[in-house]
Amino acid sequence: MSQLTDRSRHVIAPTQAFDTDIEVVASEGSWVTDATGKRYLDFTCGIAVSNLGHQHPLVKAAILEQIDSVWHAGGVFWYESLVRAAERLRTITPEGIDQFFFMNSGAESVEGAVKLARKTTGRQGVVVFRGGFHGRTMGSVSYTTSTAKYRQGYHPLVGSVFVTPFPRPFRWQMTHEDATARAIDELDLMFKHEVTPAEIACFLVEPLQGEGGYYPAGKEFLEHLRDVADRHGILLVVDEVQTGFGRTGAWFTSDVYDVRPDVMVMGKAIANGLPLSAFGAPAELLAKWPRGSHGTTFGGNPISCAAAAATIEALADVIPQVPKLSTHAFERWEELQLRHRAIGDVRGLGLMIGVELVGDDGHEPDADAFAHISAFAKQEGMLILPCGPDGNIIRFIPPLTVSTEDLDLGIDILDRALGDLEER
Numbered sequence: 001m002s003q004l005t006d007r008s009r010h011v012i013a014p015t016q017a018f019d020t021d022i023e024v025v026a027s028e029g030s031w032v033t034d035a036t037g038k039r040y041l042d043f044t045c046g047i048a049v050s051n052l053g054h055q056h057p058l059v060k061a062a063i064l065e066q067i068d069s070v071w072h073a074g075g076v077f078w079y080e081s082l083v084r085a086a087e088r089l090r091t092i093t094p095e096g097i098d099q100f101f102f103m104n105s106g107a108e109s110v111e112g113a114v115k116l117a118r119k120t121t122g123r124q125g126v127v128v129f130r131g132g133f134h135g136r137t138m139g140s141v142s143y144t145t146s147t148a149k150y151r152q153g154y155h156p157l158v159g160s161v162f163v164t165p166f167p168r169p170f171r172w173q174m175t176h177e178d179a180t181a182r183a184i185d186e187l188d189l190m191f192k193h194e195v196t197p198a199e200i201a202c203f204l205v206e207p208l209q210g211e212g213g214y215y216p217a218g219k220e221f222l223e224h225l226r227d228v229a230d231r232h233g234i235l236l237v238v239d240e241v242q243t244g245f246g247r248t249g250a251w252f253t254s255d256v257y258d259v260r261p262d263v264m265v266m267g268k269a270i271a272n273g274l275p276l277s278a279f280g281a282p283a284e285l286l287a288k289w290p291r292g293s294h295g296t297t298f299g300g301n302p303i304s305c306a307a308a309a310a311t312i313e314a315l316a317d318v319i320p321q322v323p324k325l326s327t328h329a330f331e332r333w334e335e336l337q338l339r340h341r342a343i344g345d346v347r348g349l350g351l352m353i354g355v356e357l358v359g360d361d362g363h364e365p366d367a368d369a370f371a372h373i374s375a376f377a378k379q380e381g382m383l384i385l386p387c388g389p390d391g392n393i394i395r396f397i398p399p400l401t402v403s404t405e406d407l408d409l410g411i412d413i414l415d416r417a418l419g420d421l422e423e424r
């Protein structure tokens with residue numbers, strides 16, 4: 001145990017879980033350095049946050065410049081970086097998403113978006129999709145079903161939340177088309193047996209489930225939700241907290257699938273590491289939300305907003321490179337899948353790739369395999385995170401600024417880790 005982790009035992013709530021015991025003292029680009037001087041290739045990105053890598057110069061300059069003027073305005077004063085960040089967001093969000101409400105975390109923005117939907121539709125029902133992750137506050141955990149652990153012990157949760165399946169082709173051992181058809185059937189059954197569409201304020205959906213196991217929704221499923229929403233006056237709230245800001249190869253995954261959200265939730269990479277989140281919606285919808293119906297003290301912090309505006313500027317040059325890096329990464333992973341029997345499935349979009357590790361039957365989730373591979377990688381100087389309810393999926397999320405050499409270095413380490421696993 002390092003001196004720091006030892007000190008932390010006395011003062012940090014043990015519930016606050018850290019994925020490693022590493023004490024980070026420096027970070028740059030795709031790399032972090034620990035207190036002993038050891039360097040690690042950071043393919044965690046602080047859980048899909050630092051899409052531009054650590055210490056991006058443009059973002060750093062914007063932060064330093066803002067520090068010299070205003071740090072906090074708390075809903076009392078106007079400040080330029082707030083409007084600048086919103087104007088930049090307006091240039092990259094899907095058509096119709098034209099006004100924004102800034103908050104601090106993904107969970108908070110999810111809650112704001114659902115409050116907006118409830119208040120403006122006058123309906124209380126919320127439909128969420130099994131395996132979805134939307135946060136851990138009381139409201140957002142009521143929409144989260146990525147693992148029962150997050151909900152255990154907190155009931156009763158927020159009411160009138162209806163959970164229906166999300167397409168999971170590999171787990172269901174089905175083709176993508178059949179899994180989509182099954183999820184659509186289940187939604188129809190829910191409307192027949194549990195709640196009518198006229199009672200639903202919104203669908204809350206991730207276009208590619210993150211925590212739940214890196215399952216892409218697929219265009220047909222999202223188009224179906226769009227269609228049902230239009231027919232029944234339901235709002236389509238798309239949670240792009242993890243999938244946004246270039247992660248899947250376009251600004252947002254709604255662009256990849258070309259499906260229009262009514263409300264879009266953003267967070268994580270929005271300010272490349274400074275705490276900020278936002279939800280956006282059409283001006284006509286936001287005009288129906290009475291002034292002061294929702295609020296925040298810290299949301300839209302001036303420094304975070306300056307960082308967000310710079311992040312968007314910097315990402316404009318980076319995102320066009322993502323499809324090439326993605327193709328390379330998928331080619332390599334698919335080749336590894338041919339050689340390593342522990343890889344059951346490789347899926348995802350852009351640089352949001354899930355590599356599902358399985359047992360000898362080719363299907364049973366193998367969390368021990370992930371533990372072995374991540375420990376091997378850490379030893380070799382590389383950091384990865386798991387996802388999925390069984391903790392058996394490698395969440396492959398390098399920074400979008402990663403060099404091809406570092407991308408290959410990371411995959412080479414995981415290739416060796418898989419070989420070591422098979423020799424056990």
Ligand SMILES: Cc1ncc(COP(=O)(O)O)c(C=O)c1O
Pocket residue numbers: 047104105106107108110133134135136206210211239240241242243267268
């Ligand atoms: C899709 C999605 N929504 C919401 C959240 C919650 O964000 P936060 O942890 O900032 O509250 C996350 C966090 O992982 C997420 O991945």
